[in-house]
Amino acid sequence: MTPTQSDAKLHTMILDGEEVPFTEGETVYEVAARRGKEIPTLCYDERLEPFGGCRLCVVEVEGVGLPAASCTTKGAPGMVVRTSTAAIERHRKVLLELVASENRELDVDPLRGYASQELTTLVDRYRARAARFAGKQSGRSRLDDDNPFILRDYDLCISCYRCVRVCAEQEGDYAISVKGRGFGTQITTDFDGLLRDSTCTFCGQCVQTCPTGALADRKALRYAELPGEIETTRTICAYCGVGCSVDVLTKGDRMVGIHPAMDGPANTGALCVKGQFAFDFVQHPDRLTMPLVRGSDDELHETDWDAALDRAAEGFRKALQDHGRHSIYGVASGRAPSEAAYTMQKLMRAGFGTNQIDNCSRA
Numbered sequence: 001m002t003p004t005q006s007d008a009k010l011h012t013m014i015l016d017g018e019e020v021p022f023t024e025g026e027t028v029y030e031v032a033a034r035r036g037k038e039i040p041t042l043c044y045d046e047r048l049e050p051f052g053g054c055r056l057c058v059v060e061v062e063g064v065g066l067p068a069a070s071c072t073t074k075g076a077p078g079m080v081v082r083t084s085t086a087a088i089e090r091h092r093k094v095l096l097e098l099v100a101s102e103n104r105e106l107d108v109d110p111l112r113g114y115a116s117q118e119l120t121t122l123v124d125r126y127r128a129r130a131a132r133f134a135g136k137q138s139g140r141s142r143l144d145d146d147n148p149f150i151l152r153d154y155d156l157c158i159s160c161y162r163c164v165r166v167c168a169e170q171e172g173d174y175a176i177s178v179k180g181r182g183f184g185t186q187i188t189t190d191f192d193g194l195l196r197d198s199t200c201t202f203c204g205q206c207v208q209t210c211p212t213g214a215l216a217d218r219k220a221l222r223y224a225e226l227p228g229e230i231e232t233t234r235t236i237c238a239y240c241g242v243g244c245s246v247d248v249l250t251k252g253d254r255m256v257g258i259h260p261a262m263d264g265p266a267n268t269g270a271l272c273v274k275g276q277f278a279f280d281f282v283q284h285p286d287r288l289t290m291p292l293v294r295g296s297d298d299e300l301h302e303t304d305w306d307a308a309l310d311r312a313a314e315g316f317r318k319a320l321q322d323h324g325r326h327s328i329y330g331v332a333s334g335r336a337p338s339e340a341a342y343t344m345q346k347l348m349r350a351g352f353g354t355n356q357i358d359n360c361s362r363a
Contacts, residue, residue, distance in 0.1 A: 013079040022075045029057055029070040037083050040092060040122050042099070042211050043160040044071050045115075047262075047269060048169050054099075054160055056092050056122070059083045067091060089126075096128035102137045103212065104155040110230060111220040111249070112151075112213030114259045119158065119212045138183040139214070145194045149202045149218055149277050152187075152195070156214035159185045163206035163215055170270060175200035187214075204276035208260055208269065219277055220249065220257030228252045234261065237275040240334050241341075242266055244275055255282050316352070325353045332359040 022031045043054040050071040058067035062080035139154035175198045189198040228251035237244040245264025249257040262269040291308035292300040330348040348357040
């Protein structure tokens with residue numbers, strides 16, 4: 001966590017010719033980002049410990065012989081840093097050409113994941129699509145992994161290890177790891193098995209941090225061929241009371257996927273398997289769109305809300321009259337907001353005089 005000015009000493013450094021303040025413990029990358037400097041990176045995720053693997057974020061530090069990775073270099077008083085010299089920009093372009101040479105494709109569908117366009121964006125920014133380094137490739141896709149949520153398309157992997165680190169540092173699952181070296185490097189699981197046989201909880205964190213789409217949202221990709229632009233709507237996940245912020249992805253009137261909100265105050269980019277992948281109920285053909293009541297023929301028939309609520313209220317009144325207050329038991333929905341939960345418990349306690357109220361998510 002970056003120290004604040006209240007609990008860390010304030011210093012200054014020279015950043016691209018400008019004297020800027022920073023607090024003890026901040027990295028050059030953090031200081032530069034705060035000043036609006038666009039330093040490229042592929043292995044960096046602000047939620048994770050700096051890794052310094054991709055070397056795209058290197059900067060020139062006066063007095064240091066070689067370019068330094070800004071994400072792991074701590075600021076020092078009086079340090080002189082240049083973030084975008086001609087030599088540094090050439091270095092970044094060559095690195096991107098090397099990275100791009102290993103990938104099967106550079107233009108991937110944004111439905112693959114939140115960060116899936118990062119490599120494509122940087123390659124275009126630096127005009128690094130040249131094929132002069134084309135040759136041997138690393139990474140072997142696990143298309144035999146038939147889980148319904150995560151596509152393991154490692155032909156697009158650049159070994160940034162963000163997926164491995166987010167699984168360990170953020171989720172504590174340690175479901176995925178790395179094996180091999182050089183061109184034999186491979187993202188894997190214990191005993192090189194399937195995700196469903198590992199400790200994976202299918203939270204989707206690995207998918208959303210992947211900068212190339214090598215790990216992809218399999219459910220969202222079902223709609224890759226659906227016409228229309230992807231639109232994003234910020235809302236709150238309705239599955240429990242945590243209040244995770246999510247961005248719902250739509251094409252026209254069709255919900256096609258969910259991205260966690262990286263700035264969500266309750267979840268800061270994290271979701272559970274339900275919040276990430278369990279959205280099919282929204283437009284499922286079996287979802288009820290009208291209330292149903294049982295008729296004299298013992299069959300369910302569509303009706304209006306007033307008739308349905310009157311039927312339900314009459315059933316409660318009859319149970320209370322015939323069997324007493326303890327014959328009524330309330331179970332609230334875990335998807336309900338706190339106001340609805342309060343109303344439900346008020347109905348049971350004040351309306352029927354019973355404390356028999358629970359909710360479906362307590363267990």
